[in-house]
Amino acid sequence: MWGRPTSAAGVAAFDTTTPMDGGNPARMVFVMHAECTFLPRELASLHALGMGLKDEWALAPYGIDDATDAFYERHLTPKDYLWLSADNLNALVWGLHDWAHFHNHGAFEERAMTELQCDVSALVWLTLNKEAIGIDDADIERVILEMKEISKGRFEGEGKPFTAPYFDRAEIDRLLGYASPA
Numbered sequence: 523m524w525g526r527p528t529s530a531a532g533v534a535a536f537d538t539t540t541p542m543d544g545g546n547p548a549r550m551v552f553v554m555h556a557e558c559t560f561l562p563r564e565l566a567s568l569h570a571l572g573m574g575l576k577d578e579w580a581l582a583p584y585g586i587d588d589a590t591d592a593f594y595e596r597h598l599t600p601k602d603y604l605w606l607s608a609d610n611l612n613a614l615v616w617g618l619h620d621w622a623h624f625h626n627h628g629a630f631e632e633r634a635m636t637e638l639q640c641d642v643s644a645l646v647w648l649t650l651n652k653e654a655i656g657i658d659d660a661d662i663e664r665v666i667l668e669m670k671e672i673s674k675g676r677f678e679g680e681g682k683p684f685t686a687p688y689f690d691r692a693e694i695d696r697l698l699g700y701a702s703p704a
């Protein structure tokens with residue numbers, strides 16, 4: 523589940539212009555809706571502005587890998603504990619990436635390859651839900667291109683060739699099953 527602030531006029535306030543960056547996304551946090559003291563936590567209101575949150579807890583931003591391990595070890599489903607608060611496109615994409623990350627448990631040895639799977643999952647979800655999010659095809663194209671650069675940088679950092687074909691709208695549509703078979 524994803525939440526975003528509502529403006530005074532009752533309209534969803536969501537910034538679709540933020541560029542994708544590879545760092546800790548601003549104004550993105552996983553808010554806890556069930557007791558999960560086994561996870562590192564911080565006050566949600568520190569990271570989710572304008573959401574009317576008061577004393578709710580959130581997964582500490584540094585705790586994504588901890589949560590991945592903890593959910594796996596305890597056989598828990600992330601959606602039973604967390605919802606995503608994100609008020610801008612960069613934050614939403616990284617939230618979706620992290621959501622996929624929670625489900626990709628294993629030895630984190632091939633970082634670029636593992637992150638690639640999270641990126642592609644995020645891009646598919648983003649495209650699938652574009653109307654609900656309120657973004658258009660141009661926004662999606664931009665996100666795909668910017669995520670491609672980040673992914674490419676990870677592979678280069680590991681000295682590996684970057685051959686992933688997935689950072690392409692047609693390829694994302696193919697994964698969605700929208701495009702007709704060739």
Ligand SMILES: [Zn+2]
Nearest residue numbers: 619623637640
């Ligand atoms: Zn990841």
